[in-house]
Amino acid sequence: MLKALIIAAAFAGAPENPSPTYPNEEAVEPYVQSNANAGASPFADKAMWAAFGGRAGVDRIVDDLVDRSIADPRISEIFKAHDLVRLRRTLKEQFCYILNGGCEYTGRDMKTTHRDLGVQNADFNALVEHLQAAMDREKIPFRVQNRFLAKLAPMQRTTVER
Amino acid sequence: MTWGWIALAAAAGLSATPAAAQEVRTLGKLLLTGGVTTVEGSAGGGLATWAVVTGYETREGIGANAHATLVELPDYQFRAHGAAVGLYDRVELSYTRQAFDTRGTGAKLGLGKGFTFRQEVVGAKLRVLGDAIYNQDTWVPQVAVGVQYKNADKAAVIGLLGGQDDDGVDVYVAATKVLLAESLVLNGTLRATKANQTGLLGFGGPGADDYTVQFEGSAGMLLSKRLLVGAEYRSKPNKLGLQEDDWFDVFAAYAVNKNFSVTAAYADLGTVATFKGQRGLYLSLQAGF
Ligand code: HEM
Numbered sequence: 520m521l522k523a524l525i526i527a528a529a530f531a532g533a534p535e536n537p538s539p540t541y542p543n544e545e546a547v548e549p550y551v552q553s554n555a556n557a558g559a560s561p562f563a564d565k566a567m568w569a570a571f572g573g574r575a576g577v578d579r580i581v582d583d584l585v586d587r588s589i590a591d592p593r594i595s596e597i598f599k600a601h602d603l604v605r606l607r608r609t610l611k612e613q614f615c616y617i618l619n620g621g622c623e624y625t626g627r628d629m630k631t632t633h634r635d636l637g638v639q640n641a642d643f644n645a646l647v648e649h650l651q652a653a654m655d656r657e658k659i660p661f662r663v664q665n666r667f668l669a670k671l672a673p674m675q676r677t678t679v680e681r
Numbered sequence: 682m683t684w685g686w687i688a689l690a691a692a693a694g695l696s697a698t699p700a701a702a703q704e705v706r707t708l709g710k711l712l713l714t715g716g717v718t719t720v721e722g723s724a725g726g727g728l729a730t731w732a733v734v735t736g737y738e739t740r741e742g743i744g745a746n747a748h749a750t751l752v753e754l755p756d757y758q759f760r761a762h763g764a765a766v767g768l769y770d771r772v773e774l775s776y777t778r779q780a781f782d783t784r785g786t787g788a789k790l791g792l793g794k795g796f797t798f799r800q801e802v803v804g805a806k807l808r809v810l811g812d813a814i815y816n817q818d819t820w821v822p823q824v825a826v827g828v829q830y831k832n833a834d835k836a837a838v839i840g841l842l843g844g845q846d847d848d849g850v851d852v853y854v855a856a857t858k859v860l861l862a863e864s865l866v867l868n869g870t871l872r873a874t875k876a877n878q879t880g881l882l883g884f885g886g887p888g889a890d891d892y893t894v895q896f897e898g899s900a901g902m903l904l905s906k907r908l909l910v911g912a913e914y915r916s917k918p919n920k921l922g923l924q925e926d927d928w929f930d931v932f933a934a935y936a937v938n939k940n941f942s943v944t945a946a947y948a949d950l951g952t953v954a955t956f957k958g959q960r961g962l963y964l965s966l967q968a969g970f
Binding site for chain 2 (some may be wrong): 639640641644645647648651661662665666668669670672673675676
């Protein structure tokens with residue numbers, strides 16, 4: 520009952536435009552869509568988006584990041600039984616939004632999404648290592664990588680369990 | 682009944698917590714983020730202690746390091762070796778032995794050729810607030826407080842030089858911040874000390890037995906995940922009246938992997954025991970996890 524009320528309230532607060540449906544993804548509990556859910560403010564200029572190779576470059580980085588993460592015995596368990604199709608799509612949106620590539624982030628906020636995953640600092644750092652490797656592969660200069668990582672680093676507080 | 686419940690709870694705990702949350706984990710930190718080992722055995726740069734905790738553990742685990750350090754100076758040789766453990770990225774405990782070999786200079790100082798000052802340094806550091814790396818959205822640094830108990834072995838010579846004690850305690854507070862967007866690592870440390878040449882020449886001097894506050898600063902730039910280059914400054918008291926100088930160095934710390942790192946520096950220790958211009962190569966090897 521309470522749950523139904525919460526869901527109804529969430530629907531009531533949702534924006535007018537019906538969000539597109541993604542046939543290959545599992546349904547998630549309704550939530551209020553907002554770029555604020557991305558958890559970081561976007562860069563002001565276009566330089567970062569260009570340095571990352573635009574849409575194609577970011578898509579490759581995200582796919583490589585997810586591939587490396589699910590193949591890493593340190594953290595692969597955490598991803599089991601989760602919708603990786605959705606994860607890849609929302610991660611691409613999130614990176615695009617933060618890198619000022621002109622995307623809207625349509626995913627959930629970091630705190631809610633990661634709440635029950637049991638992510639530890641060592642897992643967070645393992646993911647960062649995979650992101651670094653994926654960016655290396657795309658020949659993103661080290662200093663540019665760090666500018667981006669500086670946006671993601673504070674998400675340790677919302678993705679790692681206390 | 683109790684055992685059954687415990688077994689059940691343990692099983693539930695294990696299945697509900699991927700990545701083996703119950704385990705003590707190792708090697709969870711990012712490369713270089715545990716710093717390297719200073720001449721006094723604590724995690725930091727080469728001459729300056731930082732607020733980071735040694736080892737590659739995160740707050741879910743433990744880490745440890747052993748180090749060996751050599752500084753070749755025109756008139757002396759400085760050596761240090763020791764080990765440190767990091768507990769849960771919170772507490773660091775360290776033990777280091779330093780040797781200051783006067784070599785041929787010992788004869789000129791009337792101490793005898795190869796006369797060597799030695800001291801042991803036992804350190805404890807507690808990280809009290811902040812996070813140097815994650816909290817990129819604030820200026821608040823990672824802050825740690827620490828103590829170092831130092832015990833020098835040449836009490837008789839220290840007494841002749843005017844030193845008050847052959848052992849002493851340093852207390853410090855260190856603040857470290859990585860400015861990731863700029864690839865910079867900054868550190869500032871305030872140390873209350875009576876130590877002469879970090880304690881090798883004892884503590885306090887003629888009419889100077891008070892603690893004074895000294896500053897240690899480091900600034901470095903990350904050139905890659907593995908390589909940090911930078912410079913350090915460390916102010917020194919001058920309690921023996923032997924023109925003890927402040928220390929400087931430029932350094933490069935290179936992490937081969939999470940088990941092994943090398944730090945090379947050019948260190949300027951100024952005047953040491955009346956011999957001027959003590960500048961030379963600093964080399965430190967660190968192995969651990
Ligand atoms: C900066 C760090 C991180 C960012 C930016 C990030 C981003 C995201 C995004 C955008 C989603 C999808 C949200 C949605 O479905 O609406 C997500 C979900 C997920 N993330 Fe992360 N994440 C981070 C850290 C981690 C870490 C360290 C792990 C584990 C090692 C992890 C594991 C997962 C899993 C398993 C899901 C799927 C959750 C579900 O299906 O409900 N994430 N993350």
